[in-house]
Amino acid sequence: MFATMGALGLAPTAAAAAPAYRAPSPADFHLTGRGRARVAILGGGIAGPAKAYELGKAGYDCTVLEARDVVGGRNFTVRRGTTETDLDGRTQQARFGDGVYLNAGPGRLAQWMVTLDYCRGLGVPIEVFTNANADALIYNESAGMTAPVRFRTAKADVFGYVSELLAKATNQGALDAALTTADKERLMTFLRSYGSLGSTFAYAGGSRRGFAAYPGAGNDEDTPLAGPAALADVFASNVGRYFSFELGYDQAMLMFQPVGGMDQIPKALGRAVGGHRIKNGAEVTDVTDTGSSVAVTYRQSKAVRVLHADFCVATLPPHLMARIPHNLGTPVTSALAEFGVTAAGKIGLEYKRRWWEEDDRIYGGITETDLDLQHIWYPSYGFHGRRGLVVGYYNTGAAARTYSALPHAEREARALAQGVTAPSSRPGRWSPRSTSGCSRASRRAGPRRRSRCAPSCRPARRRFPGRRSTAGRSPRARSRRSR
Numbered sequence: 001m002f003a004t005m006g007a008l009g010l011a012p013t014a015a016a017a018a019p020a021y022r023a024p025s026p027a028d029f030h031l032t033g034r035g036r037a038r039v040a041i042l043g044g045g046i047a048g049p050a051k052a053y054e055l056g057k058a059g060y061d062c063t064v065l066e067a068r069d070v071v072g073g074r075n076f077t078v079r080r081g082t083t084e085t086d087l088d089g090r091t092q093q094a095r096f097g098d099g100v101y102l103n104a105g106p107g108r109l110a111q112w113m114v115t116l117d118y119c120r121g122l123g124v125p126i127e128v129f130t131n132a133n134a135d136a137l138i139y140n141e142s143a144g145m146t147a148p149v150r151f152r153t154a155k156a157d158v159f160g161y162v163s164e165l166l167a168k169a170t171n172q173g174a175l176d177a178a179l180t181t182a183d184k185e186r187l188m189t190f191l192r193s194y195g196s197l198g199s200t201f202a203y204a205g206g207s208r209r210g211f212a213a214y215p216g217a218g219n220d221e222d223t224p225l226a227g228p229a230a231l232a233d234v235f236a237s238n239v240g241r242y243f244s245f246e247l248g249y250d251q252a253m254l255m256f257q258p259v260g261g262m263d264q265i266p267k268a269l270g271r272a273v274g275g276h277r278i279k280n281g282a283e284v285t286d287v288t289d290t291g292s293s294v295a296v297t298y299r300q301s302k303a304v305r306v307l308h309a310d311f312c313v314a315t316l317p318p319h320l321m322a323r324i325p326h327n328l329g330t331p332v333t334s335a336l337a338e339f340g341v342t343a344a345g346k347i348g349l350e351y352k353r354r355w356w357e358e359d360d361r362i363y364g365g366i367t368e369t370d371l372d373l374q375h376i377w378y379p380s381y382g383f384h385g386r387r388g389l390v391v392g393y394y395n396t397g398a399a400a401r402t403y404s405a406l407p408h409a410e411r412e413a414r415a416l417a418q419g420v421t422a423p424s425s426r427p428g429r430w431s432p433r434s435t436s437g438c439s440r441a442s443r444r445a446g447p448r449r450r451s452r453c454a455p456s457c458r459p460a461r462r463r464f465p466g467r468r469s470t471a472g473r474s475p476r477a478r479s480r481r482s483r
């Protein structure tokens, strides 16, 4: 009778109850034969939960001790409501719009990274991160540039002139010792194509540089760009120094990001591991190897507790592990002391209008500068949306320390003063299109992150803090302002 009701649509059938087929994946690997050995995992960034996830599948009983209130560590996404207190006690709270976020730490994943396998296994959707964009800009103030130039134009000119020079050297016999006649012919063919050279193997510009106005249909002709500048001027502009970036093994034109923010990965790992296995707000203060086990002392809610385990895995950054009292011996202590830290800073600027798409025709990618803001990132999500967030600076080293030394409001003002504007409409100094700022500079990681920036600001401006740091402090900040 049940089957009859099912056939009439009055009851679920066996077929309807069957779960959809899902192909097995490597992440389904489980081992339960091992005893319930206990493992204390220090640090709940990305490595700690990943370790607990893998060991958990092998039957280990893992506990993650994380000093902060959330998992993720440097993998940190700022969105509305995110609150951060810097080392000097100043607190900021992000008030970005719906769906707007800043990846204050990592922001892009290479295709070979195992991180993508975790995304697949844990069901974290990913999307393309545009790392290199022919329509993004280059601006080298110290080289005398008075306006930014698009990557495609800079590449056309540099590749063109380099090809022209190499063709000359080849034709004049300078490479005869290294090349056969056939080799030279092949090289010349390549150079003509690579550099867009004419029949005389001279570079004279061309359409790959782009246009001031692109050609349309019929009689709607293009308006050429000025240039190219002379060979010496192109090399003097030093635009070519940015071209090799995407060739790095951990970079590429095409990269990936989790939909909705990089912290979707540690969140998914945390869910897979189980909340009961992750102790947040637990700052490790001592690690003692007792010979047969390990005793990890930690502070949580002002109470001092000890976790006894059979094994301990430390995923803290080495320079932080070095500060934790332990009895692991001199070689370990010396090895930990070898690691240094570097400074990094980011500011998130939310805009009411996506001017970089609407006016400048830049859809994702990175503008490169020799200013101390260094890199400007355009968002690889929310294309054609109403609002959007630009990473107004992403810098490292001395440049990050320069920004970090400023109060939050001054970081934002500096980023905007150095900021970008349309490449063609406003030659000369770039000027900001709008504002809303959020900045972060961070030291590699720390048990407690605190901003040293003033929250402050005009009432019209809402800001979230930044944390930054140099070798002992980390701040980060972010804010939003409407145009």
Ligand SMILES: Cc1cc2nc3c(=O)[nH]c(=O)nc-3n(C[C@H](O)[C@H](O)[C@H](O)COP(=O)(O)OP(=O)(O)OC[C@H]3O[C@@H](n4cnc5c(N)ncnc54)[C@H](O)[C@@H]3O)c2cc1C
Residues within 6 Å of the ligand: 042, 043, 044, 045, 046, 047, 048, 065, 066, 067, 068, 071, 072, 073, 074, 075, 104, 105, 106, 107, 108, 109, 282, 283, 284, 285, 315, 316, 317, 320, 324, 344, 345, 442, 443, 444, 445, 446, 447, 448
């Ligand atoms: C600005 C920036 C940009 C980056 N960009 C990229 C990128 O685009 N792509 C990429 O792949 N990688 C990138 N990285 C590197 C990447 O973020 C790190 O490799 C990765 O997040 C490190 O994870 P982890 O778990 O090893 O360490 P962490 O994330 O540092 O985690 C360590 C954890 O230990 C905790 N902790 C510290 N002390 C204690 C204590 N005493 N007790 C308990 N817990 C403690 C910390 O709070 C933290 O949560 C970037 C890093 C930064 C800073």
